[in-house]
Amino acid sequence: MERIAIQTNVLKANQEAALENRRSFEQEGLLVMNLMSGPGAGKTSLLEATIRALQAEYQIAVIEGDLQTDLDAERIRALGSRAYQINTGTMCHLDARMIARTLVEFPVQELDLLVIENVGNLICPASYDLGESLRVVLCSVAEGPEKPKKYPVMFHKADVVLLNKTDLSDASGDDLRELEKNVREVNPRAFVFPVSCRTGQGLDEWISWLRARIATH
Amino acid sequence: MHEISVAINIVEIAEASAQRNGTGQIQLIKIRLGEFTTIVQEALEFAFEIARQETLAAHARLEIEIVPMLVECLCCGAIPNPVRDIVLLCPNCGLQLQIVGGEEIQLEYIEVG
Numbered sequence: 156m157e158r159i160a161i162q163t164n165v166l167k168a169n170q171e172a173a174l175e176n177r178r179s180f181e182q183e184g185l186l187v188m189n190l191m192s193g194p195g196a197g198k199t200s201l202l203e204a205t206i207r208a209l210q211a212e213y214q215i216a217v218i219e220g221d222l223q224t225d226l227d228a229e230r231i232r233a234l235g236s237r238a239y240q241i242n243t244g245t246m247c248h249l250d251a252r253m254i255a256r257t258l259v260e261f262p263v264q265e266l267d268l269l270v271i272e273n274v275g276n277l278i279c280p281a282s283y284d285l286g287e288s289l290r291v292v293l294c295s296v297a298e299g300p301e302k303p304k305k306y307p308v309m310f311h312k313a314d315v316v317l318l319n320k321t322d323l324s325d326a327s328g329d330d331l332r333e334l335e336k337n338v339r340e341v342n343p344r345a346f347v348f349p350v351s352c353r354t355g356q357g358l359d360e361w362i363s364w365l366r367a368r369i370a371t372h
Numbered sequence: 373m374h375e376i377s378v379a380i381n382i383v384e385i386a387e388a389s390a391q392r393n394g395t396g397q398i399q400l401i402k403i404r405l406g407e408f409t410t411i412v413q414e415a416l417e418f419a420f421e422i423a424r425q426e427t428l429a430a431h432a433r434l435e436i437e438i439v440p441m442l443v444e445c446l447c448c449g450a451i452p453n454p455v456r457d458i459v460l461l462c463p464n465c466g467l468q469l470q471i472v473g474g475e476e477i478q479l480e481y482i483e484v485g
Contacts, residue, residue, distance in 0.1 A: 157485050158483050159395075161389050161482060162479070164479075165403065165479050166378070279374035282374065282410045283374075340460060342460070344468055
């Protein structure tokens with residue numbers, strides 16, 4: 156029996172592909188957002204509101220990841236923005252190689268912001284770097300305030316956490332406060348924005364923050 | 373359930389290494405798996421049973437060492453382990469705790485022959 160030392164990150168192949176993606180994004184001076192959440196938290200609604208607010212100033216395009224259908228890409232195209240749908244079949248996350256393949260068919264030159272809307276899942280996408288410069292996690296009040304503690308890796312790695320559906324918070328606002336507290340405990344460095352994509356509440360703060368981030372990138 | 377893609381990565385890296393060394397069957401694959409990852413040990417073991425089929429690792433055993441989550445405060449030097457309820461705020465000075473262990477998914481070595 157012979158022992159061969161390897162000492163390698165198991166996700167090395169993805170890390171290398173992500174590094175390549177990041178290099179080409181940086182060359183274009185492009186801000187790339189990896190948008191992640193559980194199913195139904197409101198990723199596409201957030202994107203619609205964000206694109207509407209910023210599309211007069213900036214060129215924005217979206218890569219959509221879903222197991223099936225191109226319904227989300229259609230919603231983005233309806234706003235007049237370019238969108239590319241990746242159907243992952245049974246895969247629970249996007250990986251860096253899928254993004255690299257997409258970039259061959261979906262040019263991102265001339266863009267100011269590329270959003271990658273990941274598969275709705277609070278677990279697997281956390282482990283796969285896509286080459287993004289901004290990790291945004293969305294969680295709705297309706298999912299329950301304990302989610303950051305149940306899925307800590309996802310929340311810990313986020314640069315920004317948006318708390319959506321604040322209009323569905325209970326009258327006292329206790330569940331929203333509990334959710335925000337849990338986010339801050341798992342990730343003290345994240346920017347946190349409570350929003351309601353339905354009523355528009357809180358969206359201005361998020362949009363202003365993102366506008367400044369695009370402008371300084 | 374992305375353990376299947378992780379298991380396939382493990383087998384691919386192990387096979388490539390065995391081939392580079394011109395050796396035959398892989399008998400054992402040793403990995404270190406952090407507590408603070410998205411990988412579940414039982415799910416990975418199950419996925420490995422599938423991923424190893426018809427490879428040089430077809431008869432290999434997967435040995436998983438669980439690495440506990442370790443934190444320290446970069447500000448005041450406190451080492452408040454174990455972390456309770458995943459509160460990553462220093463109980464001493466209130467600033468952010470740094471995770472210094474438990475995030476690894478590392479292939480350590482293989483045994484061949």
